[in-house]
Amino acid sequence: MKSTKTTFPITKVREQFPALSRPYKDRPVAYFDGPGGSQVVKSAIEAIAGYMERGGGNLHGTFPSSWETEEIISEARSAVADFLNVQAKEVAFGANMTTLTIAIANALGKKFKAGDEIVVTEMDHRANVDPWIMMAEDRGLTVRWVKVDTETKTLDLTDLDDLINEKTKIVAVGMASNAIGTVVDLQPFAERAKKVGALLVADAVHAAPHLPIDRDEQAIDILLCSAYKFFGPHIGIAAIKEEVFKDLEPYKLTTSPSYYPDKLETGTQNHEGIAGIRPAIEFFAGLGEGETRRERILSGMEHIEAYENRLANQLRHGLAAIQGVTVTQAGADVPKTPTVAFQVTGIEPGEVCRKLAEEYSIFVASGHFYASTLGDVLGVNGSGGWVRAGLAPYSTEEEVERLIAGVEEVVKL
Known part of the structure; x- marks a missing residue:
């Protein structure tokens, strides 16, 4: 991951996010809660509103609003295809990642039998753990866990060849920890899964805003x-x-399409929401260079990555220098997303977040963030989990310094 300093059009970027103009307690809000949900780019907001204002229509109709809806869905699939380097016909939409994963797990489970095995990890968000465990319980499969090395804050691959074996059907791994930011090297999992004929399922929810994906x-x-x-x-x-x-x-439903990707999209989809996907992806492309949209997306993400990493390093160093603050993170040699998890000695994480919001207009979140097994393994759940601060391309150096100063004041008080 790149961490070199680069010129970044932060003013241009911030102009594209209306939420950044929101005040709280007579100060502009500094949003550090992006890992739980980013702010929405203006072009996506306009596309969503525009679809609803023009009059939506359901699919397979013989009238313009229906045709337009189908075109919007097609454009969204095409944009996602460029974003992830896949085929548009391989892209399905749903209410959220969790709902889709449950549906996929149940569908795949029909082909499995008692004695088959699945592999999940202690690092992951429960959305890439529990759907597979529930399916395994229903079908009589064995669940195996890749453990976390509590010293390195990475996955322990020592027993990977034993964990992923000829009985393994599913290997479910997150590309990056949504709690502490550790980026997972998928290559060992991919190579081992392929060797034994297992499917590799990757949760890219936290990785997608920060890392190029192919x-x-x-x-x-x-x-x-x-x-x-x-x-x-x-x-x-x-x-x-x-x-x-x-x-x-x-x-x-029996009347639903039997062809892909539509067969996974149960019920009427959120058409107005789908209208906002292409503009969100083109935000990345708008910051990049290249002849194709894919090239511009990758270039834009490279610029974002360098900028976010610079701010993240600033934040990590600033917090680590405060007596009474403990930052949970992998070593400097381990790639990380710009997500920083920390605790303040003697102060419950939720109270830290409340003080930062009320006194400094800084929005950060607390808890285990559904990475509950990781929280158990690292021993933080009993004390309320972590305070988690995430950087985004609209974050600024001033906001980072405000957060550091705010935490310093919370510690003093």
Whole structure:
């Protein structure tokens, strides 16, 4: 991951996010809660409102608003295809990543039998753990866990060849920890899964706003993310390899389409939300250079990554220098998203967040963030979890300094 200093058009970026003009307690809000849901880019807001203002229509109609809805969905699939480097026909939408994963797990489970195995990790958000565990319980499968090394704050791959074996059907791994930011090297999982004929399921919800993704190059079979984490609406996204998707048998109504990707999209979709996906992805492209949208997306993400990492380093160093503050993070040699989890000695994380909001207009969140197993392993759940601060391309150096100063004052008090 790049961390070199680069010129970044922060003013241009901030102008695209209306929420940044919101005041609280007579100060502009500093949003550090992006890992739980980013602010929405103006072009996506306008697309959502525009769809509703023009008059929406359901699919397969013989009138313009229906045709327009189908075109919007097609454009959204195409944009996601460029974002993740997949085929548009491999992209399905849903209420959120969790709902899609439950549906996919139940569908795949029809092909499994008692004695088969699945692999999950202690690092992951429960959305890439519990759907697989529930399916395993229903089908009599064995669940195996990749443990976290509590010293390095990374996954322990020592027993990977034993954990992923000839009985393994699913290997579910998050691309990055939504709690502490550790970026996971998927290559060992992909190589081992391929060797034994297992499917690799990657949770990219936290990774997608910060890291370039290439599903096929990374040998991922099922990739999931959510547009509301990368400046768009609350829509879940699944990008499933065609050879897997065509044989998938999701639970659905008998009258629903039997072809992919539609067969996974149960019920009427959030059409107005889907209208906001393409503009959200094109936000990345607007910061990049290149002849194709994919090239511009990758270039834009490179600029964002360098900027966010610079701010994240500023934040990590500033917090670590405060006596009484403990930052939970992997070592300097481990790639991380710009997500910083910390605790303040003697003060419950939720109270830290409340003080930062009320006294400094800084919005940060507390808890285990659904990475509850990680919180248990690292021993923080009993004390309220972490305070989590996430950087976004609209974050500024001034906001980072305000957060550091605010935490210093909270510690003094």
